[in-house]
Every structure is written in C-alpha cells, then in structure tokens.
Amino acid sequence: MSDATQYEKTPRSTVNRLKQRAVYDQETIRSIIDTSPILHVSFLPVHPSDDPFPTILPMLGCFGAYTAPNAELQSAPAIYLHGHSASRFFKLPGNTSSWAAEEGLPGLPVCVAATHIDGLVLALTPFNHSSNYRSAVVHGYAQLVTDAAEKDYALTLITDNIVPERWANSRVPPTEAEMKTTSVIRVDVVSASAKVRAYTAGNDKADLEDESVVGKVWTGVVPMWTQYGEPVPAVENRVSRVPEHVARVIEERNAEGEQWAKDIATRKAPKKT
Amino acid sequence: MSDATQYEKTPRSTVNRLKQRAVYDQETIRSIIDTSPILHVSFLPVHPSDDPFPTILPMLGCFGAYTAPNAELQSAPAIYLHGHSASRFFKLPGNTSSWAAEEGLPGLPVCVAATHIDGLVLALTPFNHSSNYRSAVVHGYAQLVTDAAEKDYALTLITDNIVPERWANSRVPPTEAEMKTTSVIRVDVVSASAKVRAYTAGNDKADLEDESVVGKVWTGVVPMWTQYGEPVPAVENRVSRVPEHVARVIEERNAEGEQWAKDIATRKAPKKT
Numbered sequence: 001m002s003d004a005t006q007y008e009k010t011p012r013s014t015v016n017r018l019k020q021r022a023v024y025d026q027e028t029i030r031s032i033i034d035t036s037p038i039l040h041v042s043f044l045p046v047h048p049s050d051d052p053f054p055t056i057l058p059m060l061g062c063f064g065a066y067t068a069p070n071a072e073l074q075s076a077p078a079i080y081l082h083g084h085s086a087s088r089f090f091k092l093p094g095n096t097s098s099w100a101a102e103e104g105l106p107g108l109p110v111c112v113a114a115t116h117i118d119g120l121v122l123a124l125t126p127f128n129h130s131s132n133y134r135s136a137v138v139h140g141y142a143q144l145v146t147d148a149a150e151k152d153y154a155l156t157l158i159t160d161n162i163v164p165e166r167w168a169n170s171r172v173p174p175t176e177a178e179m180k181t182t183s184v185i186r187v188d189v190v191s192a193s194a195k196v197r198a199y200t201a202g203n204d205k206a207d208l209e210d211e212s213v214v215g216k217v218w219t220g221v222v223p224m225w226t227q228y229g230e231p232v233p234a235v236e237n238r239v240s241r242v243p244e245h246v247a248r249v250i251e252e253r254n255a256e257g258e259q260w261a262k263d264i265a266t267r268k269a270p271k272k273t
Numbered sequence: 274m275s276d277a278t279q280y281e282k283t284p285r286s287t288v289n290r291l292k293q294r295a296v297y298d299q300e301t302i303r304s305i306i307d308t309s310p311i312l313h314v315s316f317l318p319v320h321p322s323d324d325p326f327p328t329i330l331p332m333l334g335c336f337g338a339y340t341a342p343n344a345e346l347q348s349a350p351a352i353y354l355h356g357h358s359a360s361r362f363f364k365l366p367g368n369t370s371s372w373a374a375e376e377g378l379p380g381l382p383v384c385v386a387a388t389h390i391d392g393l394v395l396a397l398t399p400f401n402h403s404s405n406y407r408s409a410v411v412h413g414y415a416q417l418v419t420d421a422a423e424k425d426y427a428l429t430l431i432t433d434n435i436v437p438e439r440w441a442n443s444r445v446p447p448t449e450a451e452m453k454t455t456s457v458i459r460v461d462v463v464s465a466s467a468k469v470r471a472y473t474a475g476n477d478k479a480d481l482e483d484e485s486v487v488g489k490v491w492t493g494v495v496p497m498w499t500q501y502g503e504p505v506p507a508v509e510n511r512v513s514r515v516p517e518h519v520a521r522v523i524e525e526r527n528a529e530g531e532q533w534a535k536d537i538a539t540r541k542a543p544k545k546t
Contacts, residue, residue, distance in 0.1 A: 037390040037404070037497065042315035042327045052378060053412045053463075054315045054327035056386035060404070105325060113329035117310040117499070122519065125444040126432045127451040131310070131333070139326045159399045171398040171486045178400040190326075201507045208509055213444045218516045220506035222523060224310065226390070227500035229531065232538035233493035234474045236481055243491045246395065250495060258502065265505035 007192040021195045029194045030077065032136035034062045034161055036114035037226060041081065043110045043142070045088060047099035057089055061112075062161040066150045066186075079112050079138060079187040080145075080154040090183040094144035107141025110187055118198065118261045120222040124207040124214065132221065132264055136194040140187040154184040165245040202269035221265035225257030280465040294468045302467045303350065305409035307335045307434055309387035310499060314354065316383045316415070318361060320372035330362055334385075335434040339423045339459075352385050352411060352460040353418075353427040363456040367417035380414025383460055391471065391534045393495040397480040397487065405494065405537055409467040413460040427457040438518040475542035494538035498530030 007024045023029070033039065042056045061081035067074050083090045092098050093108045100108045119132035145151050155174070159167045174182070201219045208214060228250040231242045280297045296302070306312065315329045334354035340347050356363045365371050366381045373381045392405035418424050428447070432440045447455070473494055480486045501523040504515045 037393075038388050038406070040313040040315075040329055040386055040388070042313075042329050042384065044317075044321065044325070044327060048317065048321040052317070052373070052376070052382040054317060054382070054384050055412070056313055056315050056329065056384045056410055058386065058388040058406065058408045100325070103325070109325040109327070111315065111327050111329045113313055113331065115311050115313070115331040120310075120435060120501075122436065122439070122504075123443070125447065125451070126428065126440055127447050127455060129432060129435070129439075129443075133311070133331065135331045137329055139328070155399065159402060162393060162402070163395065166395070166402075167399055170396070170402075170490050171480055171483075174398065174400050178398070182400060200505070203507070203509060207444055210444075214509065214511045216512065217443050218504075218506070218512040218514075218519060219510045220504055222504045222519065223502035225500055225502070227498055227531075228393075229496035229498070229535060231395075231491075231493055231495045232473070232535065233491070234476070235541075236476060236487065237492045238487045239489065239491040241491075246491060246495065258500075261502060262505065268508075 007189070009193075010191045021197055023194045023196060024192070026077065026192075028196070029136045029138065029192050030063045032116065032134045032194055033079065033112070033114045033138065036116060037162075038114075039079075039081070040113045041089070041110055042113070043089065043092070043108055044099070045092070047102075059083060060162065061158055064154060064157045066153045068147070068149070076189065078189060079140065080158055081142075081185045081187065082155060082158050082182060083185075085181050085183040090144070090185060093142045093185060094146075105141065107143045107188065110140060110142045112138045112140070112187060117224050119224050119265055121197075121201050122219055122222065123201045124203045124217045124219050128201065128203055130197060130202075132197050132199070132224075132261070134194065134196050134198075136192065138187070138189055138192040140189045142185045142187050145184040145186050150186075151179070151184050154186070155182065163245060163249050169243060169245055198264035199267040199269045200265060223258070223261035223265050225261045226253070227257070228254055280462070283464045294470055296467045296469060297465070299350065299465075301469070302409045302411065302465050303336045305389065305407045305467055306352065306385070306387045306411065309389060310435075311387075312352075312354070313386045314362070314383055315386070316362065316365070316381055317372070318365070320375075332356060332362075333435065334431055337427060337430045339426045341420070341422070349462065351462060352413065353431055354385075354415075354458045354460065355428060355431050356456060356458075358454050358456040363417070363458060366415045366458055367419075378414065380416045380461065383413060383415045385411045385413070385460060390497050392497050392538055394470075394474050395492055395495065396474045397476045397490045397492050401474065401476055403470060403475075405470050405472070405497075405534070407467065407469050407471075409465065411460065411462055411465040413462045415458045415460050418457040418459050423459075424452070424457050427459070428455065436518060436522050442516060442518055471537035472540040472542045473538060496531070496534035496538050498534045499526070500530070501527055
C-alpha cells in the first residue's frame with residue numbers, strides 16, 4: 001500500500017459487477033468502516049484442508065495509524081479490532097503453530113466487511129428492486145498487538161470511535177487484569193474496495209411505458225438508518241444528567257443517518273450500463 | 274441436520290466465549306437471519322493455496338424450505354440467496370472446475386452471518402463496555418438452484434421477506450431475460466449458532482463501590498434499532514397513495530425494533546461467570 005489516497009485495484013479487490021458503484025478511495029472506505037456499529041470479520045480457523053469453511057465473527061473496531069515515537073516512517077492506516085484474549089480469533093495471530101504461521105504467511109489472512117443499509121429501493125418489477133447501501137470490504141493480515149503503547153492507543157481509539165470522548169469520561173486507566181484479558185489485533189491492509197448505491201429506484205423503459213404497470217405499482221425508496229434512542233440509565237447509575245458526550249453522539253448520528261438516507265432517495269438513477 | 278428444533282453443537286459452531294449468550298435453536302437463528310436487512314456471506318473464491326484470503330459479500334436472502342411436489346421427504350430449512358448470474362459468487366457453485374468441485378466437496382463452503390445491533394452498552398469502565406446484539410452464524414454448502422420451480426419459490430420468498438406481499442404487488446412474472454440474469458443459491462446448513470446480549474450494563478463490584486467512579490461516570494444503555502422513514506416516491510411514480518403493504522412493513526418494523534431495544538435496556542445483567 002502506498003501513501004496515496006486510493007487503494008490499488010487488485011484481482012482480489014476489483015469490483016466486477018456494477019462497476020459504476022465501485023470506489024477505491026481510502027476516505028470512503030475508512031468512513032464506511034469507522035461509522036459502522038459492527039464489523040464482520042472472516043477468517044479460516046484451521047487449515048482449509050482440515051475444514052474448508054471460513055467463519056465470520058461480528059466485532060468492534062475501526063481504522064487507526066499508530067506510529068511508534070522512534071519510528072522513521074509513518075504507519076499506513078490499519079484496522080484495529082479488540083476482544084477477549086481467550087477467544088479463538090484473538091489467540092490465532094500470535095500462535096506460532098497456527099496454519100498461517102506454518103505456511104509462512106506474514107499474519108492471519110482476514111477479510112473485514114462493513115455495510116450500511118440506507119434504504120429499500122422498490123421498483124416496478126422485483127428484478128429492479130435493490131437497497132441503497134454503503135459497503136466496504138478490506139483484506140489484510142491480522143497481527144497480535146504486543147507493544148503496550150500501541151495497545152493503549154488502539155483501545156482508546158476503538159472506545160472513542162463508538163462514543164467520542166468516552167474513554168476519558170469513564171474509569172481509566174484499565175486495571176492490569178483488564179489489560180491482560182483484552183487483546184488487540186491490527187489488520188495491515190493488503191487490498192480494499194467499497195460499493196455505494198445512493199439513488200432513487202431505477203426502472204426499465206418498457207415498464208414505465210406500460211400503463212397497467214405504472215398505474216398499479218408504487219415505486220420509490222423507503223429511507224433507512226440506524227436510530228439511537230433515549231439513553232436508559234442502569235439501576236446503579238448515580239449520574240442524574242445524561243453527559244454531553246453521550247447526548248451529542250445520539251443527536252449527531254441520528255441527524256447524519258436520517259439526512260443521508262433521505263437525500264439520496266431523491267437522487268437520479270444513473271443510466272443502466 | 275435432523276428435523277429437531279435445535280442445531281447440533283459441532284466444534285465449528287460451538288461458542289466458547291461467554292457461553293451464557295449462546296443459542297442453538299433454529300427459531301432464534303432463523304429469526305435473526307430473516308429480519309436482517311443484509312447478510313454477510315464469506316467464501317474462498319479460489320483454492321486457499323493460490324490465495325489464502327476469504328472474502329465477504331453483502332447479500333440479500335433468507336431461510337426457506339422448498340419441497341418438490343414429488344419428493345418423499347420434506348426439505349430442511351436452507352438459506353436462499355439471490356444475485357446477478359454474472360457475479361463471481363453466483364458462478365462458483367455451478368462451476369465444475371471450481372476449487373471446491375475439484376476437491377470433491379458437495380458444494381462451495383460458505384459462512385452466512387447476520388448481526389442486529391440493539392444498543393450501546395456504556396459501563397463504568399471501558400473494559401465492561403459492550404453492545405446489545407443478536408448475531409447468527411451459519412455454515413453450509415452453497416448449491417446453484419437449477420430447478421425452475423424452486424427458483425421461482427426462492428425469488429418470491431426473498432422479495433416478500435424484505436417487504437411482505439411485494440412480489441404480488443409488482444410487475445410479475447419476471448421476463449425471460451430477468452430470470453436468466455438472476456441466479457439463486459441455496460445454502461444447505463451444516464452447522465449454525467447464535468449469540469444474543471440483551472440486558473443493561475454489567476459493572477464490577479469494585480467500580481460500583483468506588484464513589485469517585487459512580488459519582489462521575491454515567492452508566493446505562495443507548496437503545497438502537499433500524500429506522501424506516503417516510504417513503505419517497507420516484508419521479509416516475511404514478512400511484513399517489515403509499516400502498517398498504519409498504520406502510521405496514523414500515524410501521525411494524527419500527528415498532529418491533531424500538532420496543533425490543535428499549536425493553537432489553539432495563540433487563541438485569543446476569544452474574545458474571
């Protein structure tokens with residue numbers, strides 16, 4: 001990966017179908033990953049000759065770039081994931097007898113995906129039905145983060161990515177036991193791509209000219225977004241007012257999600273290619 | 274898979290971490306998959322010795338059980354996925370020179386995952402932060418559906434799973450060209466499991482007894498759900514009133530999503546194990 005703002009097109013990342021929806025710029029890919037409330041991470045737990053099934057785990061994480069104080073070069077953006085040290089996924093990259101290590105690979109090959117659904121696209125015919133969405137797929141090698149400073153950086157990053165300023169507004173630093181039972185994995189990006197559909201329903205000329213079709217079938221978009229509701233305090237909560245950093249994330253994400261979903265619902269569909 | 278209502282626990286499906294969140298009953302798994310606006314499907318495009326990276330594609334689909342009219346036994350529930358016939362994924366299972374066919378596997382090994390995020394769980398310490406979620410992971414062999422009646426069944430099923438009654442309320446039947454460019458894949462289930470977290474924040478005794486922590490840190494849940502907005506008609510739309518089947522799905526899904534996310538936010542956290 002270079003420091004350019006575009007990811008390279010590789011056979012693995014190149015979008016073949018509906019090329020007009022494909023994007024490779026780092027900013028779009030990063031924004032889709034970082035704003036997703038969940039990431040889906042795929043990997044092979046054992047060598048495919050022992051079990052040919054990849055598996056998927058839902059995980060929390062986001063993009064970050066940690067550069068050690070004495071490093072000569074700035075690090076490229078990578079995806080940081082965190083989880084329990086005892087879980088299968090977090091034990092794999094540091095395991096020298098894992099299938100990936102035995103194959104001499106520079107880490108565990110993983111795929112990280114995030115998808116936002118921004119609307120139901122209802123066309124005249126089922127065939128033209130679709131969704132408005134923003135989807136990112138990233139391939140990379142997973143590495144266990146062993147450097148204490150990088151691990152601190154990643155844990156703060158992931159927590160604040162979910163709710164900005166949350167780390168500083170909770171009980172920190174973590175205890176030694178908490179740090180020991182939490183692991184961080186860094187996925188060094190090998191290839192990445194995104195697909196975005198963001199416009200009104202696309203219908204065929206033949207259907208639009210057929211009175212019996214347009215006179216009967218409703219066509220358009222039902223906008224969709226992730227809604228954050230009123231915070232519900234725990235029974236043990238003793239802070240009476242919902243803190244500013246929590247109120248703000250709810251307000252901002254709701255406004256952004258709703259605005260985007262509604263805006264794109266009226267955008268013109270591109271000519272079919 | 275038997276016709277029992279529980280999926281068998283296998284090494285592949287057995288949840289090791291946080292066992293109290295694990296469920297294996299078919300009804301829960303099916304409901305998580307069927308109510309998800311998007312499925313994430315993982316597979317190996319080529320033999321892992323040529324490229325060790327699994328990939329993930331976001332896809333539409335749901336559970337169904339098609340039994341041919343002359344069949345002696347009822348079919349087990351499988352996941353049906355649809356997509357463009359020219360896309361890489363839909364060309365793989367019917368390809369006799371694919372790596373899976375060459376290995377003699379009974380189909381392309383895939384993993385299908387769906388995750389609903391039902392809330393942000395804000396604890397006193399970052400370590401106890403979590404999400405409320407319902408997540409299902411299904412492993413199975415993907416087969417290209419070649420039987421015309423089963424394909425019809427699956428396309429109607431997938432369309433009506435997104436918006437009930439939509440198939441009958443749009444221009445059907447599909448044209449020959451539409452049927453030709455649409456492919457259906459059936460994933461015959463080999464193993465499946467789900468994980469559900471549905472309760473308030475869990476905090477450690479030491480933090481709850483520390484005045485400087487409980488006096489400062491807000492703890493509780495921010496409920497989250499998928500919100501469906503007002504339908505936005507396409508410029509070409511000629512049906513003035515939003516049809517009943519569209520209005521109903523919006524109303525029902527919003528009510529269900531909001532109700533669940535809020536209900537579970539007040540549920541007691543189980544004792545830590």
